[in-house]
Amino acid sequence: KAGVTQTPRYLIKTRGQQVTLSCSPISGHRSVSWYQQTPGQGLQFLFEYFSETQRNKGNFPGRFSGRQFSNSRSEMNVSTLELGDSALYLCASSPPGASNEKLFFGSGTQLSVL
Amino acid sequence: GENVGLHLPTLSVQEGDNSIINCAYSNSASDYFIWYKQESGKGPQFIIDIRSNMDKRQGQRVTVLLNKTVKHLSLQIAATQPGDSAVYFCAESFQGAQKLVFGQGTRLTINP
Numbered sequence: 367k368a369g370v371t372q373t374p375r376y377l378i379k380t381r382g383q384q385v386t387l388s389c390s391p392i393s394g395h396r397s398v399s400w401y402q403q404t405p406g407q408g409l410q411f412l413f414e415y416f417s418e419t420q421r422n423k424g425n426f427p428g429r430f431s432g433r434q435f436s437n438s439r440s441e442m443n444v445s446t447l448e449l450g451d452s453a454l455y456l457c458a459s460s461p462p463g464a465s466n467e468k469l470f471f472g473s474g475t476q477l478s479v480l
Numbered sequence: 481g482e483n484v485g486l487h488l489p490t491l492s493v494q495e496g497d498n499s500i501i502n503c504a505y506s507n508s509a510s511d512y513f514i515w516y517k518q519e520s521g522k523g524p525q526f527i528i529d530i531r532s533n534m535d536k537r538q539g540q541r542v543t544v545l546l547n548k549t550v551k552h553l554s555l556q557i558a559a560t561q562p563g564d565s566a567v568y569f570c571a572e573s574f575q576g577a578q579k580l581v582f583g584q585g586t587r588l589t590i591n592p
Contacts (some may be wrong), residue, residue: 370523399579409523409524409569409582422578456523467512467573471523 367393372457378478384445387475391438393458398440399469400432403454407449412455415440444477452479492589499557501586503570506551510572511548512582519564524569527555556587557588564592 373392379385391398400412410425416436432442438459444451454476458469493499505513511532516524519547530537530544531577543556547553553567553570 374523380509397578408584409571409580411579411581414578416578418488424579458523467580468526468529469524470526473521473523 370457370459371445371471372455372472372475374471374475375477376478378464379447380480381449384443385447385455385477386441386443387450387455387457387477389440389442389457389459390397391440391457392461392470394424395459395461395470396438398438398458399438399458400442401456401471402426402450403474405454405457409456414447449479451477453477460462489584490587491588492591493560494591495560495562497560499555499564499588501555501557501568501570501588503553503555503583504551504570505535505553505570505583506572507572507581508548508551509574510581511575512573513544513553514543514571514573515542515553516569516571517564518569518585519576525570530550560590562590562592579591 373388397416399414402410413420413432414422418434429445434440454474454475456471458471460469505516514529515527517527518524526540528539528544530546541558545554567585569582569585571582573580
């Protein structure tokens, strides 16, 4: 069974640009979560989707958004990029019945904002 | 605010010894706890989890202990191997939260 797949693996953008990251969950998983990982703040929750609906959102500005498609694949978007948005963005999926607790992570997208 | 902390940011152990990684959590309502291992260039990998109705759970070479009285969680790794070198994160959740709150992580290094 394939794991969580995230694309692209690396991204370099400049301030003011926008970026879209993609995530394909494990087959059969309908819940997808996104986390931001930085050396200073650690792993911070961005948002969680289930059946195309956002169920929970972390404390991030409105520049961070996401969506989920009917096949459970998810994308997150960051608009008007800032230097501080440089981070590893991790996507995770959760099996049915796990209440979004036991998360299986992808390898992440490393975003660098110059 | 939300915070799950770790007592030690780094831990060095001899190969073959047992490792103990500690974690303090702040939300007394948390009823689910989980440990992850993250190797360089990879995403966090599930190790073991435990619910608040238990105080101990064992896996393969790993044991998680939960002390709800002092809000403390620990991960014990038996017979530590070079492949155990990584950053270890604890995380907590509670029913309906639909998210995990992570600690800052502990880097485990293995000395030959």
